[in-house]
Amino acid sequence: MRKTFLFMDTVLNKVDAKGRVSLPADYRAIVKETGSEIVCYRSLSSPCIEGCLEDLLDKLATQMEDSLDFFSATQDDLTNLVFGDAKRYPFDSTGRVMLSEKLLKHAQITDSAVFVGKGRKFQIWNPENWEKEEKRIREQVLKVRPSLKEAGRES
Amino acid sequence: MRKTFLFMDTVLNKVDAKGRVSLPADYRAIVKETGSEIVCYRSLSSPCIEGCLEDLLDKLATQMEDSLDFFSATQDDLTNLVFGDAKRYPFDSTGRVMLSEKLLKHAQITDSAVFVGKGRKFQIWNPENWEKEEKRIREQVLKVRPSLKEAGRES
DNA sequence: TGGTATAACATGGGAAAACATGGGAATCAA
DNA sequence: TTGATTCCCATGTTTTCCCATGTTATACCA
Numbered sequence: 001m002r003k004t005f006l007f008m009d010t011v012l013n014k015v016d017a018k019g020r021v022s023l024p025a026d027y028r029a030i031v032k033e034t035g036s037e038i039v040c041y042r043s044l045s046s047p048c049i050e051g052c053l054e055d056l057l058d059k060l061a062t063q064m065e066d067s068l069d070f071f072s073a074t075q076d077d078l079t080n081l082v083f084g085d086a087k088r089y090p091f092d093s094t095g096r097v098m099l100s101e102k103l104l105k106h107a108q109i110t111d112s113a114v115f116v117g118k119g120r121k122f123q124i125w126n127p128e129n130w131e132k133e134e135k136r137i138r139e140q141v142l143k144v145r146p147s148l149k150e151a152g153r154e155s
Numbered sequence: 156m157r158k159t160f161l162f163m164d165t166v167l168n169k170v171d172a173k174g175r176v177s178l179p180a181d182y183r184a185i186v187k188e189t190g191s192e193i194v195c196y197r198s199l200s201s202p203c204i205e206g207c208l209e210d211l212l213d214k215l216a217t218q219m220e221d222s223l224d225f226f227s228a229t230q231d232d233l234t235n236l237v238f239g240d241a242k243r244y245p246f247d248s249t250g251r252v253m254l255s256e257k258l259l260k261h262a263q264i265t266d267s268a269v270f271v272g273k274g275r276k277f278q279i280w281n282p283e284n285w286e287k288e289e290k291r292i293r294e295q296v297l298k299v300r301p302s303l304k305e306a307g308r309e310s
Numbered sequence: 311t312g313g314t315a316t317a318a319c320a321t322g323g324g325a326a327a328a329c330a331t332g333g334g335a336a337t338c339a340a
Numbered sequence: 341t342t343g344a345t346t347c348c349c350a351t352g353t354t355t356t357c358c359c360a361t362g363t364t365a366t367a368c369c370a
Contacts, residue, residue, distance in 0.1 A: 169320075173323095177321075
């Protein structure tokens, strides 16, 4: 049994006429080994689908209930939004999930989708949108951490 | 179980037609003994591949997970960049990994590659590029710390 | 010390398994 | 019945696994 569970890498897969997409094999392995389930919801900040293990949302719920006055009201609202939107997405024997119309529309996904690892979460993007977004992020990160541009011998 | 795990030394290996490279035996030993896995990604600052143990990234993911900041925007950008690019690279029974096109291209590696230890991380370079880089680093060090020029007898 | 036996390693190639993806049949709901 | 969803089979491709070989490094013995 492995010690760590991280959603990683960037994988481009097709979405067929029925709205099915192959979940990257690495992601499936994580689901099987944890015994948890994939949960997806519309990202609050970007035109993409966000996904994670149900375990993580459970952890979030626990954090909220354990520190009510600790959290801001907005954090509370955001959490509500996520839970209101989230839904389980099991995959079939060939490893595919069927994404809902709502999710696909929000992410502007039609015939192909890019899975982007985020550690404990992942995102699903329209390929062109992700290309732009990645570029934006790279520029943003270099702006915030200009040391990387130069020598960046350490990080 | 050993106490310390350091990627060290500089090793030149061939990259075959399938994109396979032997991971230096010392590195393999570290992976086995830690029970972790090799993870590689494009260096943010240099034209080379960077690698480390999955444990290291897992630590990062845990920090974010526990930061009570499920919806932070800056965190979002950083995690996308790091985890979106990283990927596990398990090695087969003969000790080889299969580097992706993306990584090889970024590091301009074609038929041979140099592994350079960096402690908790390591880098994989195109041999010519590494030669130049090493020279650059040595000169840089002497410029910053001229005292080394006198004393620094090396083998 | 020198020389040889032994083990570890890097590397090539081919066989087997895993994967993404298309399509059809069975199942269910409105 | 119509439309949607689930399940299963088929296929081409990629990736993984395993065997074979030559080379290098290490251990051992005289």
